[in-house]
Amino acid sequence: MELIARDLAVTLSGRTVLSGASVALRPGEVVGLLGPNGAGKSTLLRAIAGHVASEGAVTADGRDLKALPPSARSRLIAYLPQARTISWALSVRNLVNLGRMPWHGLGQGMSKSDTEICNDAMALMDVGHLADRVSTELSGGEQARVLAARAVAQDTPALLADEPASGLDPAHQLMMMGALRRLAARGRSVLVSLHDLTLAARWCDRIVVLREGRIVAEGAPGHVITPDLLAAAFGIRAHIAADVDGLSIVPVALTEQMSGA
Numbered sequence: 001m002e003l004i005a006r007d008l009a010v011t012l013s014g015r016t017v018l019s020g021a022s023v024a025l026r027p028g029e030v031v032g033l034l035g036p037n038g039a040g041k042s043t044l045l046r047a048i049a050g051h052v053a054s055e056g057a058v059t060a061d062g063r064d065l066k067a068l069p070p071s072a073r074s075r076l077i078a079y080l081p082q083a084r085t086i087s088w089a090l091s092v093r094n095l096v097n098l099g100r101m102p103w104h105g106l107g108q109g110m111s112k113s114d115t116e117i118c119n120d121a122m123a124l125m126d127v128g129h130l131a132d133r134v135s136t137e138l139s140g141g142e143q144a145r146v147l148a149a150r151a152v153a154q155d156t157p158a159l160l161a162d163e164p165a166s167g168l169d170p171a172h173q174l175m176m177m178g179a180l181r182r183l184a185a186r187g188r189s190v191l192v193s194l195h196d197l198t199l200a201a202r203w204c205d206r207i208v209v210l211r212e213g214r215i216v217a218e219g220a221p222g223h224v225i226t227p228d229l230l231a232a233a234f235g236i237r238a239h240i241a242a243d244v245d246g247l248s249i250v251p252v253a254l255t256e257q258m259s260g261a
Contacts, residue, residue, distance in 0.1 A: 001060050001076065001157035002026055003189055008047045008056035010040075018043045018054070018213045025158060025189035030180050032204035032221075033193040036234055039210040041193040042082060045160045048191070049079035060157070074102040078154035080161040084144045086135045092146050093131040096122055099153030121152035124179045126172065141168050148176070158189040165199060177203040197238070201225050202246035209233050221247060231255050 003025040010018040018040045025031055033041045047054035050065065050073050058065045060076050068076075078099075086095065099121065100114045110118075122128040125145040130138065135146055148164055161180070165173040177199055180190050184205075194200045200207060201221040209217040209224060211233045217224045225247060230238050239250045 001189065003048070003077070003158045004057075004059050005044075005048050006057045006059075008044065008054045008058070010043050010047050010052055010054045012043075012052075016213060018047060021047075021056075021210070021213075021215050023048075023191070023208055023215070023218075025191055027157070027187045027189055028184050029205045030184045030190045030192065030203060031206045031208060032200040033191065033208050033210065034195075034197070034200055034233070035210035039233075040213040041210055042162050043213075044210065045079065045162050045191065045193060046081075049073075049077050049160050051079065051081075071102060074154065074156070076156055077158045077160060078151040078156040080148055080151040080159070080164055082162040082166070084140065084147055084167075086143050086147070089134050089136045091131065092122070092127055092133050092135050092138070092149075093118070095135045095146055096127075096131075096149045096153050099150040099155075102154060102156075117155050118149075118153045121149040124152055124182065125149040126175055141172060144168060145172065145176075148179075152179075152183065156188075158191070159183060161190065161192045163193050163195065165194060165196060173199060197225060197230075197249035197251075198247065201249060225249060 006022050008018055008021045021044050035041050043052065046052040048058055065073055096118045097110060122131060125148050127145050127149050130142060135143060144167060151159060165176045168176060180192060181203055184190050204221060206219060207221050207224040208215055216233060217229055230236050235255045236251045237253045237255060239252055241248045
């Protein structure tokens with residue numbers, strides 16, 4: 001499924017927080033959203049997912065997603081928000097099972113296929129061994145992976161994930177990005193916002209950079225993540241090195257403008 005957002009604009013409390021944003025997601029791709037705090041990354045994800053009113057168009061293989069009811073839209077797009085609060089004391093297994101709700105009504109039992117999809121999602125996010133634990137009793141990082149597993153269990157052509165690696169230990173950050181890559185290899189489209197520049201550079205096929213609600217750069221990581229871009233978009237100087245695994249970006253200083261020098 002090709003998911004296309006065209007000229008999205010969002011106004012909140014009288015303030016324009018996203019303007020003229022266009023992005024295309026193709027099957028098999030992981031696209032990374034980069035930008036400083038307040039740049040509009042979360043708003044763009046929410047607008048595409050239909051969680052905030054927006055101007056512009058969002059289509060899936062030419063279908064107008066804004067015209068679809070939420071139930072139909074949730075069978076095409078899974079959205080993993082930044083917020084990671086689990087309010088219900090459900091077992092991990094039952095929480096992940098909620099990802100199957102768009103595909104059947106309330107009270108309908110899990111099919112064999114549903115169970116297999118949820119088990120696969122838990123394995124992908126390394127929470128299968130936690131299946132019988134109470135989700136509210138888990139650590140923050142464990143809860144984040146459980147919620148990611150629920151989104152994966154939705155089994156949609158597109159997955160939008162807002163900072164899924166944030167707060168995870170280094171091993172599980174790599175696990176998370178590897179999981180997103182494997183989902184893309186299965187034919188899904190993945191749009192993920194990130195703050196870790198190296199994770200974005202090494203795991204994403206394309207990078208989209210936002211600043212002040214507008215897209216200021218898009219392309220392959222090696223073409224987009226440059227000293228000039230990092231200075232303009234983030235106000236930083238960074239050490240950029242390449243090896244067989246891709247780029248490594250280490251911020252080393254603020255630019256003169258950001259430091260006030």
